[in-house]
Amino acid sequence: MKKVYINSIASISSQRTYxxxxxxxxxxxxxxxxxxxxxxxxxxxxxxAAARRMAKGIKMGVVASKIAMDEAGIExxxxxxxxxxxxxxxxxxxxxxxxxDNNEQYLTPTSFIQSTxxxxxxxxxxxxxxxxxxxxxxxxxxxxxxxxxxxxxxLENDEAQHILVGGVEELGEHTTKVHCLINHVKPESVTISxxxxxxxxxxxxxxxxxxxxxxxxxxxxxxAELVAVETFNTLKKEKVxxxxxxxxxxNNLKATxxxxxxxxxxxxxDFDGYYNQLSEGIFSKxxxxxxxxxxxxxxxxxxxxxxxASKILKTQTIPEIVxxxxxxxxEVKTVLCYNQYRGQNHSLVLLKKC
Amino acid sequence: xNNDNTNKGVAITGMGIISSIGNNVxxxxxxxxxxxxxxxxxxNVETIQRDEIMVGEVKYTNxxxxxQLNLPPSNNYSRTAMxxxxxxxxxxxxxxxxDIKKYKTGIISGTSVGGMDMTExxxxxxxxxxxxxxxIESHHAGDSTQKIAEQLGIEESMVTTISTACSSAANAIMLxxxxxxxxxxxxxxxxxxxxxxKFTINGFKTLMILSDTFNTPFDENxxxxxxxxxxxxxxxxxxxxxxxxxxxxxxxxxxxGNANDAFHQTASSENGDGATLAMEKALKVANLKPxxxxxxxxHGTATGNNDLSxxxxxxxxxxxxxxxxxxxKAYTGHTLAAAGAIEAVYSVLALRHNVIFPNLNFKTPMxxxxxxxxxxxxQKELKTILSNSLGFGGNCSAVIFSKEA
Numbered sequence: 042m043k044k045v046y047i048n049s050i051a052s053i054s055s056q057r058t059y060x061x062x063x064x065x066x067x068x069x070x071x072x073x074x075x076x077x078x079x080x081x082x083x084x085x086x087x088x089x090a091a092a093r094r095m096a097k098g099i100k101m102g103v104v105a106s107k108i109a110m111d112e113a114g115i116e117x118x119x120x121x122x123x124x125x126x127x128x129x130x131x132x133x134x135x136x137x138x139x140x141x142d143n144n145e146q147y148l149t150p151t152s153f154i155q156s157t158x159x160x161x162x163x164x165x166x167x168x169x170x171x172x173x174x175x176x177x178x179x180x181x182x183x184x185x186x187x188x189x190x191x192x193x194x195x196l197e198n199d200e201a202q203h204i205l206v207g208g209v210e211e212l213g214e215h216t217t218k219v220h221c222l223i224n225h226v227k228p229e230s231v232t233i234s235x236x237x238x239x240x241x242x243x244x245x246x247x248x249x250x251x252x253x254x255x256x257x258x259x260x261x262x263x264x265a266e267l268v269a270v271e272t273f274n275t276l277k278k279e280k281v282x283x284x285x286x287x288x289x290x291x292n293n294l295k296a297t298x299x300x301x302x303x304x305x306x307x308x309x310x311d312f313d314g315y316y317n318q319l320s321e322g323i324f325s326k327x328x329x330x331x332x333x334x335x336x337x338x339x340x341x342x343x344x345x346x347x348x349x350a351s352k353i354l355k356t357q358t359i360p361e362i363v364x365x366x367x368x369x370x371x372e373v374k375t376v377l378c379y380n381q382y383r384g385q386n387h388s389l390v391l392l393k394k395c
Numbered sequence: 396x397n398n399d400n401t402n403k404g405v406a407i408t409g410m411g412i413i414s415s416i417g418n419n420v421x422x423x424x425x426x427x428x429x430x431x432x433x434x435x436x437x438x439n440v441e442t443i444q445r446d447e448i449m450v451g452e453v454k455y456t457n458x459x460x461x462x463q464l465n466l467p468p469s470n471n472y473s474r475t476a477m478x479x480x481x482x483x484x485x486x487x488x489x490x491x492x493x494d495i496k497k498y499k500t501g502i503i504s505g506t507s508v509g510g511m512d513m514t515e516x517x518x519x520x521x522x523x524x525x526x527x528x529x530x531i532e533s534h535h536a537g538d539s540t541q542k543i544a545e546q547l548g549i550e551e552s553m554v555t556t557i558s559t560a561c562s563s564a565a566n567a568i569m570l571x572x573x574x575x576x577x578x579x580x581x582x583x584x585x586x587x588x589x590x591x592x593k594f595t596i597n598g599f600k601t602l603m604i605l606s607d608t609f610n611t612p613f614d615e616n617x618x619x620x621x622x623x624x625x626x627x628x629x630x631x632x633x634x635x636x637x638x639x640x641x642x643x644x645x646x647x648x649x650x651x652g653n654a655n656d657a658f659h660q661t662a663s664s665e666n667g668d669g670a671t672l673a674m675e676k677a678l679k680v681a682n683l684k685p686x687x688x689x690x691x692x693x694h695g696t697a698t699g700n701n702d703l704s705x706x707x708x709x710x711x712x713x714x715x716x717x718x719x720x721x722x723x724k725a726y727t728g729h730t731l732a733a734a735g736a737i738e739a740v741y742s743v744l745a746l747r748h749n750v751i752f753p754n755l756n757f758k759t760p761m762x763x764x765x766x767x768x769x770x771x772x773x774q775k776e777l778k779t780i781l782s783n784s785l786g787f788g789g790n791c792s793a794v795i796f797s798k799e800a
Contacts, residue, residue: 121655127535128558137515140597145443153598154661154787157507158536158558163788166655172672175655175790176566179509179558180537187555191570194577219521219531274544274554284551340535385541 042197043257045267046395051108051207052348053078053101054249054336061112064352065360068335070234071245074227075217076337078249081108087168094151095164096131098211101250102161103168106205110169112262113254119201120174121162122192123209124184126340128158130213138215161209174201182382183272184208185344186390189255190270196257207252208341217246225383227308233362236308236334244307247337251344253351259395264351265376268292269391276387278315282323285379288389296323300373301353303346304365305380307333312384319379320365328373329365343380347390350376354394404647404681404800405572408632409490411482412740414625414727415451419485424744427752428772432726434609434621440512440591448605450591451623451728453478464546471529473510476539478626479588480546486584487547490630491642498581498636501553502544503571504628505563505587507732509536512592539588553580558732560786561694562653563587564627565735565794569651571631581636586628586736595622595731602661604698610729612695612722613702613768615759620696623728627736629743646743649779649797650683652676656789662700667708669791670694670783674712677793683779686716688795690751690775692738692782693768695722696729705785706766719769721754735784735792742780742796749777 052058056069059081069079078101083092086104095103102123110118135152157163159177166175174195178187185208192204220226227243236245255267269292276284286296302324304316320329332349336342353359353373374394381387412419415433416426426433437450439457455463460477461470472480483502487495513530520527532538540556553574557566564587571585589595599605599622606619637644654676656669663669678685691713694705709720723741730737745751754768779797786792 126537133511136598137511137518137594140515140593141518145593145597148597148601150598150601150661153594153601156598157560157787159560159786159788159790160660162559163655163660163790166657166789167660170657172655172657172669174653175559175788176557176570176653177559177788178555179506179535180540180554180556181535183555184537194573194579198577215518216534219528222521223528223531272553272555273551274541275550280551386537 043199045193045196046256046259047253047264047267047351048256048260048262049109049112049254050264050348050351051105051252052345053081053105054345055079055247056335059108064356065362068362070232072230072232074230075246077212096129096155096211098129098209099161099164102207102209103164105207105250105252106165109205109252109254113260115203115254117169117171118173118203118205120195120204121165121171122176122188122204122206123162124178124188124341125158125209126179126181126184127210128179129156129160130211130216132156134213134215182340182343182380182386183388185341186270186272186388192255193267193270196255199257202258203254203256205252206255207250208344209250210248210339210341212246212248233334237306239308240310242309242311244309244338247339249336249345251348263395265354265392266395268393271389273387275385281315282319285389292391297326299324299327299375299377300370301328301330301376303350303376303378304329304331305333305343305346306331307338315381328359328368328370330359330363331365332363343388346378346380350378350392354392404649404797405575405631406637406644407629407646407648407743408642408644409486409630410740410743411485411489412627412737413453413478413481414737415453415623416726420740427726430753430755432755434728440593442593442596444596444600447607449608449621451621452591453624471533472542473533473539474512474590475506475508475510475588476542478590479504479539479543482626483543483547483584483628486628486630495548500549500582501580502540502549502584503555503557503567504540504543505557505567505732506536506539506589507558507560507563508589508592508595510534510538511594512590515593559790560788561731561734562784562786562790562792563732565784565792566653568648568735568739568794569653572648572651575631575633582632584628584630587733588626589624589731589733591622591624606697609756610697610725611756612697612724612754613706613761614757615761617697617699617702619698621728623730625727625730625733625737627733627740629739646746647797647800648794650677650681650795652680653792656791658789661787663704663785665704667704669789670705670708670785671711673791673793674781677781677795681795685713688718688779688781689777690718690745690780691720692742692780693720693722694783694785695724697724701785703763705783706764710764719751719773721752721769723752725755738782739794742782745780746777746796746798750774
């Protein structure tokens, strides 16, 4: 089996992360319960006429994929695999509301066509004329990890050499509104320093796109080796520690071997306990970091967690703003990402320094 | 693939289905051999398009499905999830599985509609009515799979959903086979589910590819597709499980390929580049020559664009060595994300009974080529079948099923 490397990264998020030469050097603070992605200069990447037809998620996905491919120094890939939990919300909402508002009359196909979950992957393929394998996973908070696992299997078996993998979500106005009603969105505005201690239900909803080129050959730009990915549809809180220990054991590691653990805390008082028990438990000696206070919660935001882990491994620096605790270690060699959403769809991603 | 099981098929040990031509595998088979179509006017969806379209509809109402699954009144199952649960349960029973936790078992499902049926019903009501708000969480595509997993008792495992439009379920089968081959899972339930919705009815209507009468795949005068709803699942098991449990194997997933047409967001390229590549890849994985395929279950949606593009792709791959081919969409309508799984079940039935199901409603050959589908039920010794699934976003997939590993 071949080893798998993360050769490039790209992130469009609520922070200014689309510039790979920076690493959370400037932080944008918010006081909100819904935060939008910061736009890169789309014109630089997509002809304006084409960009006008694209909803934000498509634009973010296409541009993030270009940034990732540029950094990896490749023109095409052997597979394009995306994850999106909610899909193309803006066009879906447009088409559903048009159906209802006009009683199924005077409809045009554009928003229907673009509402399909695989629109982003399809548009990326069209943009680079890539006829290769093209998959889209749509399973809530493990959508991205499913894509990553698929890519990893192909690379390990040498069925592909370079694969573009990414996660993308866009905010839809109506969808956000109804999720406020069922308390999935925080009832009050919070600043980034307040998120973790908000002691309220729900999360700060957000959007973004995080793309990576993963390969079975190590490029100069390499960020990390992707060692293992696993997902779980269910996992009881009291079984999380044991499950993580088993996962590490399968990779010949112990919890104490993990230098940095990337947690998916989002400040939801009902579900942050999944992470807190690990902070105080098996990972009490590890440097713990988090990121959802900076970029909010969405179904593929765990791809931002991978972005963060990759950056830490490559730069060997950890921005103060993401630290939960303070553990000094001379070198960051092994990083574990753990995420879940509302107690379901858990994921573990294990990385090593390359 | 680098290992020695490159050409070895993955065992299919059970299957389940619910479609407009039957509520289980046996009923579907009966309808197929008796040439009984399931295409009617729509009954369960309130739509002003009712008199302008024909659909392949499962005639159970949601309440009847809830009763069948014994769900509590507080449930928030979309119709997609219910259809999926019924088919998946049949597949598990058919595979003789009583203890799902005995082996590492996952589920991969394909869907395009997901919970859209409830979203479109309660879209504005959500803002004011507490009672309907339970369905907000069932909108996203993964929710249907999560619920099917729960119905089967699959826990702490790999459960995921693929949405690549009309090739979703074929891709779920492909991923499942790869997960078994790589040893990630011992057993995996693969397939897809999609219900009818105003969203898809009106969507395809705006694309002007819905027929106002019975769909006629590969016919010169085809007028478009009939939408359908359905769910189907297959149980794939590793050689280890098959041996340990002395399992009866129904057929094997022998090859698979996915490629992108990279031509247009919804239309297929004139020469079917994506479909050609997908079939070629599948043949390569199966280590078979085109001449070794005994029957092609075509995607054949009966739209002007699909049948021409797919027909040309089949010609490119098979040329003079064209086996019999037919589309079963005239029976079921186009069941979107579920289609690949529906047709996988039909392919396995064809292999097991050595019979080719007819391409109904065909009269006039297309002027662009001389391809004539099999229009009558035909007995033939079948060893290998290739099944195509082609979707929006240029997504093209081919899966090869075989009698022997």
